Amino acid sequence: MPIHDCLIIGAGPAGATAAYHLARLGRRVLLIEKAPLPRVKPCGGGVSPEVSRWLPFDLAPAASTQVTRLRFTWEMGSPVEGDFGTREPIWMVRRERFDQLIVDQAVALGAELKDANAATGFRWANHRWIVETPMGDFEGKYVIAADGALGKTAKMLGFPAMKHTLAGALEGEAHCEMKDSHTAHLDFGTIPNGYLWAFPKADGWSMGAGIFRGRQKRNLHEALEVYAPTFGIIPSGMSIAGHPIKLWDGDQVLHTQNALIAGEAACLADPFTAEGIRPSIFSGFVAAHSVHDALSGKDRALESYTRRIHEEWGSEMRWARRVAKLFYSMPAVAYRFVVRESGAIHRMGQLLCGEARYSEVAQHAIARILAGSS
Numbered sequence: 001m002p003i004h005d006c007l008i009i010g011a012g013p014a015g016a017t018a019a020y021h022l023a024r025l026g027r028r029v030l031l032i033e034k035a036p037l038p039r040v041k042p043c044g045g046g047v048s049p050e051v052s053r054w055l056p057f058d059l060a061p062a063a064s065t066q067v068t069r070l071r072f073t074w075e076m077g078s079p080v081e082g083d084f085g086t087r088e089p090i091w092m093v094r095r096e097r098f099d100q101l102i103v104d105q106a107v108a109l110g111a112e113l114k115d116a117n118a119a120t121g122f123r124w125a126n127h128r129w130i131v132e133t134p135m136g137d138f139e140g141k142y143v144i145a146a147d148g149a150l151g152k153t154a155k156m157l158g159f160p161a162m163k164h165t166l167a168g169a170l171e172g173e174a175h176c177e178m179k180d181s182h183t184a185h186l187d188f189g190t191i192p193n194g195y196l197w198a199f200p201k202a203d204g205w206s207m208g209a210g211i212f213r214g215r216q217k218r219n220l221h222e223a224l225e226v227y228a229p230t231f232g233i234i235p236s237g238m239s240i241a242g243h244p245i246k247l248w249d250g251d252q253v254l255h256t257q258n259a260l261i262a263g264e265a266a267c268l269a270d271p272f273t274a275e276g277i278r279p280s281i282f283s284g285f286v287a288a289h290s291v292h293d294a295l296s297g298k299d300r301a302l303e304s305y306t307r308r309i310h311e312e313w314g315s316e317m318r319w320a321r322r323v324a325k326l327f328y329s330m331p332a333v334a335y336r337f338v339v340r341e342s343g344a345i346h347r348m349g350q351l352l353c354g355e356a357r358y359s360e361v362a363q364h365a366i367a368r369i370l371a372g373s374s
């Protein structure tokens, strides 16, 4: 059996990015993916342009359209609309194309791919991980678990249960002629503790509904059935799928014996917006470099992965969680005093595009909500 430098489980944004960078660094890497590729993932497909920092190739072939404007509504009325005014737009992608582009780039650099092949078990023997799959066993010096919100790899590798806030979301795609494919729509108030969205694509919409805090149930299907017709979409024409999202809920250890967890498997999604693609790509990038350092004999290389994720992502998510807690507990106040405030769309655009940090803008939003509620 050939020994790989690294086995990567899951070919979503986190795993594919890690495979790309390890292959680029000359490492022998095997990417194992349960689904046949390209695979569809229920997702709004809004991607921060900041990801190009960690994906140094042309992403344009995967961009369906670019968003430069946001339109907020409260219970489907009281709209506020404006330009982001950011240096770069947000990309809107279909995941089967976007994720596949990263996988193709990794394979072009020499990463091996076994799709339609799930990791079903792991053994640690002779200083190597052996992964069991229907296509046989594979051996690797390191493992990166990047198998998403529903993944079981971390547990199989012996990580303790990961702390997270579990969000639920539904997404449906509608194909139609688009009058404006540069404005993204978010509706607050209709769904408690979450929002409805309509994200444009060149040839239609991604529409969805998500609940990001608390346990109260609201029929997301019902809300989408009311929201979709406001865009001229007949809900029965959409194929709607649900998927959980593991939102960040505190820093935790992301390394163990010769293994790391990346992406949503590491519960890195933003607790306020539920954005998960950017942290997945960032963590895949950092994980690849940490494994490369470990293979090069650098001390404490895997610990440095956990530390860097805490310092560069966890520190921001701490603020995002504070904003989420206040925003979703007083959504009407938050809508009136934060969302409707002049400059709010620009600040939101800056956050999503990586041109501002929560640590720079959150205190202002929190102060406005608290002042508005008193």
Ligand SMILES: Cc1cc2nc3c(=O)[nH]c(=O)nc-3n(C[C@H](O)[C@H](O)[C@H](O)COP(=O)(O)OP(=O)(O)OC[C@H]3O[C@@H](n4cnc5c(N)ncnc54)[C@H](O)[C@@H]3O)c2cc1C
Pocket: 009, 010, 011, 012, 013, 014, 015, 032, 033, 034, 035, 039, 041, 042, 043, 044, 045, 046, 047, 117, 118, 119, 120, 146, 147, 148, 149, 150, 151, 152, 153, 169, 170, 171, 208, 242, 243, 244, 245, 262, 263, 264, 265, 269, 274, 275, 276, 277, 278, 280
């Ligand atoms: C409805 C919805 C809308 C969303 N909208 C957005 C958005 O607009 N923007 C945004 O940034 N984020 C969004 N997110 C979050 C985003 O989709 C995820 O955070 C992101 O896909 C996580 O990437 P990942 O690589 O960690 O995992 P995934 O993309 O989930 O990839 C994990 C992969 O691992 C594979 N796998 C699982 N188990 C195994 C196994 N045993 N062996 C091998 N392979 C395995 C899976 O098949 C999958 O392909 C949304 C999420 C949902 C549910």
